[in-house]
Amino acid sequence: MSFPTASSSATKAKKRNIPPAANQTIFGVLLAISLVHLFNDSMQSVIPAIFPILKETMNLNYTQIGWIAFTINFTASIMQPFIGLFSDKRPTPALLPIGMAFTFTGMLLLALAGSYTAVLIAVVFVGLGSATFHPEGSKVSHLASGDRRGLAQSIFQVGGNAGQSLAPLLTTLIFVPYGQFGAIGFTGVAALGILVQLLIARWYGGALKNENLHKKRQTAEKIRPELRSRIAFAMVILILLVFVRSWYVSSIGSYYSFNLIEQFGLGVGDAQLYVFLFLAAGAVGTFFGGPLADRFGKRNLIFLSMAGAVPLALLLPYANLLWTGILLAIIGFIITSSFSVTVVYAQMLVPGRIGTVSGLITGLAFGLGGVGALVLGSWIDSIGISPVMQLCSFLPLLGALTFLLPSDRKLNEWTNGASA
Incomplete structure (x- = not known):
């Protein structure tokens, strides 16, 4: 398996008299x-997938489950912007x-964890693996996007x-029968991921030699002070929107199966299928979402x-149960369609800081989702799961x-350093 090298792409582009990095989508x-x-x-999703098993075998309450979700998401979120920078x-x-090697270690430790503390240590490694991957992965996507950034980010995020x-x-399929x-088994997935990452890293290294990142950084640094303040305000609003989406998605992904078990008397496996629909x-x-944003804004x-x-x-x-499945599927499609779009939007707000901005936005999505899981778990222990799900519906x-x-x-003007 191999990818087009940066030099071969540049040669082909030169013959067509177009800039390779600007136009070619790889x-x-x-x-x-x-x-x-x-x-x-998928390995990160092992953590919420194992919640029902851990709750039963380790006799955990919802707050303790919330701490597990908070640990992995906070670890991933707090490290992403620093790794991106x-x-x-x-x-x-x-x-x-x-x-990916961090994630491999986390999966191994999780399978062997015999205590609540050991589980927390395992998920820290998984969180570190995710924090390391996302900023660099987003930069690879950006370098390979050509002039189709929305589509490229969607392919990456999907x-x-x-x-x-x-x-x-x-x-x-796994944790109910095997515990x-x-x-x-996911250590094998991580090992395969390491092999693929080695190939991508080789292409990435070649592409960097042909990418004038220094020029992009200079563009970002020349933005006038008054424009920077307006960009900062826009970034705050974007972060608030990520906050809202993350809390809502976290409420469904982490706890809605428990709501279905309580409300409709479903088994763990059946309840999880409804969350899968979402x-x-x-x-x-x-x-x-990416192609639609490229077309409609x-x-x-x-x-x-x-x-x-x-x-x-x-x-x-x-x-009722039938409409719950239908509504979950439609809501999931609609509310998550902006996931890749918010990343591209943030990258355009701060050009030349692809890793930092990507780490900030996706890191916040993880982190705020983790905080949401922790807070919601505490609320569920206090007032019950149905009232909390009703409150989340207003988000x-x-x-x-x-x-x-x-x-x-206006965003395009700001990206080019034009006055507002």
């Missing part, structure tokens, strides 16, 4: 990095296989969302992904904040 690299994203996030200053392709959607199936030790539809939404897509989910989210807590209403973001036309 789908082989995009599909490979998306595959590794699937590996990474480091890689922007000193790109290091070797970080790709190193990150691998991750597809991996996350596997959590309910993992519970049903916690079933995690041992997450799998979200993966599909992620793929279509990034801010428009971000707004529609929140506004379109509002009435359905408000109905969900009161639906998409905050999508109205999207109107405070600059339009795509």
Whole structure:
């Protein structure tokens, strides 16, 4: 297996008199990095997938489950911007296989963990692996995107969302019959991921030699002070939108199966299938979100992904079992369609800081989701799961904040350093 090298791409582009990095989309690299994203996030999804098993075998309460979710998400989130900042200053392709090696270690420790503390240590390693992968993976996607950034980011992110959607199936097919030790099988997935990452790292190293990152950094540094303050405000609004989406997705992914068990008397496996509908539809939404944003505008897509989910989210807590499945699938598709778009939007707000910004946005998605899981778990222990799910249904209403973001036309002006 090999990818087009940067030098061969440059030669072909030179013959056509176009800049290779600016125009050429390298789908082989995009599909490979998306595959590794699937590996990474499917192993990360092992953590919520094993919640019902750990709750029973270790006699955990919802708050303790929330701490596990918080640990992996916080570890991933707090490290991502720092790794992204480091890689922007000193790109290091070797970080790709190193990150997957962290995940391999986490899976091994999780399979063998005999105590609650040991589980927390295992998920720290998985979180570190995720934190290392995402900023560098996003930079690989950016370098291979050519002039189709929305599509490229969607291809990259759909691998991750597809991996996350596997959590309910993992519970049903692996952890219910085999218990916690079933995690041992994912060490093989991690080993395969390391091999693919070695190939990607080789291409990445060659591509960096042909990418004028220094010029992009200079563009970002020349933005006038008054423009920087407006960009900072836009970034705050974007982070708030990520906050809203992350808390809502976390409420469904971490706890909705427990709500279905309590409300409809479903078994663990059957309840997890409904969560799978939500997450799998979200993966599909992620793929279509990028191309739709390229066509209809990034801010428009971000707004529609929140506004379109509002009435359905408000109905969900009161639906019967049939409509619960239908609504979960539709909500998952709509609300997650903006996932890759928010990353591209943030990259355009701060050009030349691809790793840092990607790490910030995806890191916050993990981190805020982890904080949400912890807070929601505590609330569930206090007032019950149904009232908390009803409260979460109002979160998409905050999508109205999207109107405070600059339009795509203004965003393009800011990206080019033009005055507002």
